[in-house]
Amino acid sequence: MSRRFIVFVAGFVALVTLPYWMPGVYYLNVSSQILYYAVFALGLNILAGYGGLVSLGHAGLFGIAAYAIGYMLQAGYGHPVAILTALVGGMASMALYAVLSLRATGIGFIMITLALGQIIWGLAYRWISITGGDNGINLHGRPHPFGFAINSPVAFYYTTLVVFLLALASVAVFVRSPLGAALMGTRDQPRRMTALGYHVWAIRFWACMFSGLLTAISGVLFVYYTQFISPQALDLTASAEVLLMVISGGAGTLFGPIVGAALVIVVKSVVSGFIERWNMLLGAIFVVIVILMPEGLVPGTTRLWRLARRKAGARASRKTELEAASKAEAKP
Amino acid sequence: MSALTVSQLCKSFGGLHVTANVNLNVEPGERRLIIGPNGAGKTTLFNLITGELTPDSGSIALFGHNITRVPSRRRPHMGMARTYQIITLFPHDTIIHNVSLALLGLSALRWNPLIDIRRKTHLIEQGREALARVGLADIADRPLSQTSYGERRRVEIAMALAQNPKVLLLDEPFAGLSIDERRDVQELLLAIPRDVTIVMIEHNMDVALEFAERITLLHFGEVIVEGTRAEVVADPRTREVYLGH
Numbered sequence: 348m349s350r351r352f353i354v355f356v357a358g359f360v361a362l363v364t365l366p367y368w369m370p371g372v373y374y375l376n377v378s379s380q381i382l383y384y385a386v387f388a389l390g391l392n393i394l395a396g397y398g399g400l401v402s403l404g405h406a407g408l409f410g411i412a413a414y415a416i417g418y419m420l421q422a423g424y425g426h427p428v429a430i431l432t433a434l435v436g437g438m439a440s441m442a443l444y445a446v447l448s449l450r451a452t453g454i455g456f457i458m459i460t461l462a463l464g465q466i467i468w469g470l471a472y473r474w475i476s477i478t479g480g481d482n483g484i485n486l487h488g489r490p491h492p493f494g495f496a497i498n499s500p501v502a503f504y505y506t507t508l509v510v511f512l513l514a515l516a517s518v519a520v521f522v523r524s525p526l527g528a529a530l531m532g533t534r535d536q537p538r539r540m541t542a543l544g545y546h547v548w549a550i551r552f553w554a555c556m557f558s559g560l561l562t563a564i565s566g567v568l569f570v571y572y573t574q575f576i577s578p579q580a581l582d583l584t585a586s587a588e589v590l591l592m593v594i595s596g597g598a599g600t601l602f603g604p605i606v607g608a609a610l611v612i613v614v615k616s617v618v619s620g621f622i623e624r625w626n627m628l629l630g631a632i633f634v635v636i637v638i639l640m641p642e643g644l645v646p647g648t649t650r651l652w653r654l655a656r657r658k659a660g661a662r663a664s665r666k667t668e669l670e671a672a673s674k675a676e677a678k679p
Numbered sequence: 680m681s682a683l684t685v686s687q688l689c690k691s692f693g694g695l696h697v698t699a700n701v702n703l704n705v706e707p708g709e710r711r712l713i714i715g716p717n718g719a720g721k722t723t724l725f726n727l728i729t730g731e732l733t734p735d736s737g738s739i740a741l742f743g744h745n746i747t748r749v750p751s752r753r754r755p756h757m758g759m760a761r762t763y764q765i766i767t768l769f770p771h772d773t774i775i776h777n778v779s780l781a782l783l784g785l786s787a788l789r790w791n792p793l794i795d796i797r798r799k800t801h802l803i804e805q806g807r808e809a810l811a812r813v814g815l816a817d818i819a820d821r822p823l824s825q826t827s828y829g830e831r832r833r834v835e836i837a838m839a840l841a842q843n844p845k846v847l848l849l850d851e852p853f854a855g856l857s858i859d860e861r862r863d864v865q866e867l868l869l870a871i872p873r874d875v876t877i878v879m880i881e882h883n884m885d886v887a888l889e890f891a892e893r894i895t896l897l898h899f900g901e902v903i904v905e906g907t908r909a910e911v912v913a914d915p916r917t918r919e920v921y922l923g924h
Contacts, residue, residue, distance in 0.1 A: 520792070520793060520795075521792050523795045523796060523797070524791055524792045524793055524794055524795065524796060525783050525786075525788050525789050525790070525791050525792075525794065525796050525799075526789065526790055526791060526792040527792065527796075528776070528779075528780060528783070528796050529780070529783070529789055531769075531771075532769060532780050535769050535770060535771065536767055536768070536769055538731065538767065539763070539767045539768070539769075540780075540784070541731070541751050541752045542729060542731070542751065542755065542760075542761055543755055543780060543781050543784035543785075543838070543842070544752055544753075544754075544755035544756050544784035544785050544789075544842075545752060545784050545789060546752050547752070553790075553792075557792075
């Protein structure tokens with residue numbers, strides 16, 4: 348427990364002091380990207396990890412939030428109205444997703460969310476009067492929350508960090524709560540949960556809404572970061588990428604999606620500068636993860652670490668035994 | 680008023696009449712045993728009573744309330760609890776967490792996304808009490824993955840008991856148990872107070888017969904014989920259907 352606490356505090360300090368030790372603005376921006384994608388992955392993990400409901404259409408929700416910002420700002424509204432529209436729009440779309448896709452679980456759920464995501468992508472691509480089609484929408488400037496300008500990379504990083512920490516805390520509270528426990532119960536034994544008096548559909552619906560909120564928030568951060576939104580941000584690859592963040596880091600764990608987000612973004616943004624075929628490298632990394640630690644990086648590393656320690660402990664005790672034995676032999 | 684009344688209940692899967700005009704009347708406090716060969720429709724009858732399956736026709740009443748159209752998830756709130764023949768527990772959690780989920784299912788707290796479930800000590804205490812009734816109090820914190828089959832059977836029963844049901848439906852609570860374990864389970868079932876009505880499906884006649892007051896014999900979805908223990912055992916149709924000679 349205490350070791351976990353130390354790791355947690357070390358991580359927190361590292362994140363807070365990051366602009367002071369990260370070499371260059373470029374890496375600071377990559378860190379901001381990791382953080383808002385981590386919020387996205389945390390949101391998807393609520394469903395895919397804790398709810399056992401794998402969605403392949405979450406980029407659509409992410410995109411709706413981002414487009415809402417772009418559209419509202421273009422139409423002359425201020426940032427608060429735009430952000431509110433984005434969050435409400437994202438949640439409303441999630442509610443529609445949920446009503447349509449919660450009729451099924453497993454493969455059925457995947458296919459319906461996939462189809463819904465593709466519909467939104469199609470709309471973004473074709474409904475040119477609203478979305479600008481292939482050209483997308485350009486933003487001009489970032490909001491000034493509570494009077495702070497967040498135009499500089501450092502200010503934007505801290506804004507993202509605050510949002511990220513709030514999202515992380517909300518997920519941490521949720522998974523320990525009765526509703527969180529009920530959600531995991533519906534993942535493992537939906538029949539039993541009904542027989543125990545739980546409303547399985549409603550539990551899944553509220554989980555969807557929480558997931559949708561986090562997804563919309565990350566969409567807002569994304570569009571303010573890039574200052575641009577186009578259909579590419581919400582295509583199937585984007586949905587799959589976030590799902591890979593969740594699965595590679597460890598679905599159904601608190602920190603897994605964050606590690607997964609860091610892995611994917613680092614390979615995509617940083618390593619791609621050195622290796623042209625970074626997609627192949629990412630694929631290879633996933634294969635290695637699946638073979639060595641199918642449960643994901645975070646739980647897998649914990650398992651291997653414990654195993655190594657136990658082995659080391661056993662070796663040490665065997666050594667002392669041997670020494671004791673040899674001493675005993677040497678005596679007479 | 681009867682604790683559980685089933686009237687003219689029918690259910691077919693395609694052309695197969697799994698439940699055919701079943702009538703059942705269980706008095707409060709009664710211990711009812713439902714027997715019948717494999718495929719007689721015993722578990723289907725339970726699934727209809729708990730609402731996991733919807734009947735084609737007929738009705739089900741719990742203490743005089745018609746619950747035929749009440750959704751499955753509402754029935755535990757009305758005092759109905761069940762166990763499963765095939766153990767249906769939460770495999771990644773501890774024993775106490777399993778029982779806590781049963782308690783939480785009937786509590787308004789189950790919708791709360793903010794409080795820490797482990798801080799709800801009254802929930803944990805009630806869970807431990809339920810586990811004490813089945814003799815598992817000292818291993819309450821053990822992960823389910825580290826428990827034996829016999830212990831899991833008892834967790835099943837503890838979860839049902841934790842909900843303080845008025846009508847308890849036990850689906851083969853002795854299935855797969857050793858002789859010693861069977862005796863333990865039998866003792867704990869005998870210790871359940873009389874304000875709980877129990878309907879039990881069981882294959883294992885020697886333990887089950889001792890427990891039951893009235894017995895219903897199902898065969899091909901129909902009630903063939905019903906009566907007191909002595910009546911049903913003495914009935915030639917029981918020998919014919921159940922014992923096969």
